[in-house]
Amino acid sequence: MPQTPAPRKTPGRPPRISRDEIIGTALRILDEGGVDRLTMRRLAAEIGSTPMALYHHVRNKDELLVLLLDDYATRTLRRPELPAQPRERVIVAAEAIHEVLAACPWIVTVLTADDLLSKTALWFVEQIVDGFVDCGLTLDQAVHGYRAIWYYTAGEIMVRTAATRRRAEDDRPIHRESVFADLDPDEVPRLAQVADRWEALTAQDTYSDGLRALVDGLATR
Amino acid sequence: MPQTPAPRKTPGRPPRISRDEIIGTALRILDEGGVDRLTMRRLAAEIGSTPMALYHHVRNKDELLVLLLDDYATRTLRRPELPAQPRERVIVAAEAIHEVLAACPWIVTVLTADDLLSKTALWFVEQIVDGFVDCGLTLDQAVHGYRAIWYYTAGEIMVRTAATRRRAEDDRPIHRESVFADLDPDEVPRLAQVADRWEALTAQDTYSDGLRALVDGLATR
DNA sequence: ACCTGAACACCGTTCAAGT
């Protein structure tokens, strides 16, 4: 949990804004208007201060984003009941992480910043690694297994978020549409066959299906 | 392949810059200095023109990026020999896409923009979908299988690129390090066990391993 | 110690005018 750095005993001027206020306001802006709206200047204005006051509580914008993700994860990640079967344990832990991340699209920018979101997420990583070990993998294989799940999960969220955002914008002629418009049935028969259903098919939520397949494949060694 | 829009017969002023020149220069900037260096203004300066001249050949920066990816894919994607076994065919096609994308880190920004990179990539998607169908999946399942591979592949590249970029910057105290510094062995015993090897383990290239696991899991239905 | 003002060095994009 983030807290103001050094709580000294009134050495100088009393602070007018706190790290918590910054984080709180930033989260509100994020929820209201999306990632693009969160700028240091707007944040300062919303707080009723100047851009530079922020830099006294936060090193820079990147640190602010990590702090935000950390705070969000701590508040919303709830440890689920874990099934006894190790393979199911891996799946439940991964789904819990996915669920929380998928719910806040602004996360995407920070997602790639690090593979470990926050201290709160460690417990979930532990369950995944431990579940794989119980499946009979070596510790190294288990870590690689976790990485594979992380790639898949992060990729799903990033691609899906981008797709949703694109749909929200009014720009009509999506690149994909123009590509799909004139498929050569001789060159790519399967794609030609599903062309008109592609959008609907890819809009379906198949995260759990893919996750199960991945975990099955990883556990069967 | 991108080409200048309308080659009319000298209706007005002759063009001083072409779409191809824009793309060529943009690719050079990308190779030299990374994504951050590619701005409309810098591009124009490099060409020896003004920012606004670009907008005459390209709708906006997003379109430019899609054009760049398209051009890059067309030049570098080479169709590989496909094995007879369908499952191997899926893997070979996916690895071909992954190899090309992994080689150019600037791609990341555009990656999420659409799941279909360019016309050139369609053949590879076809092989993956068709391979899954030959494995006994329905067409719908095959498309979902392709999507799972795409999530995994895009995620791997994005996370890995971000990690590499982070390593390049001199900023020392990476978030992960501070999180790993004081792991509680009672809370997260497995992670505590691998803590000092985590960096080395996650630096390993395990894309193909994970891909094989995923494809195995998807094909076994 | 904490905050402010002014400034630096940038962005993408639009508009009106030039050739």
Place this chain on the structure above:
DNA sequence: ACCTGAACACCGTTCAAGT
């Protein structure tokens, strides 16, 4: 048809000064 200049509406961050 194609290009230019000037401007709009922004960015993140630093520096020097104020209280």
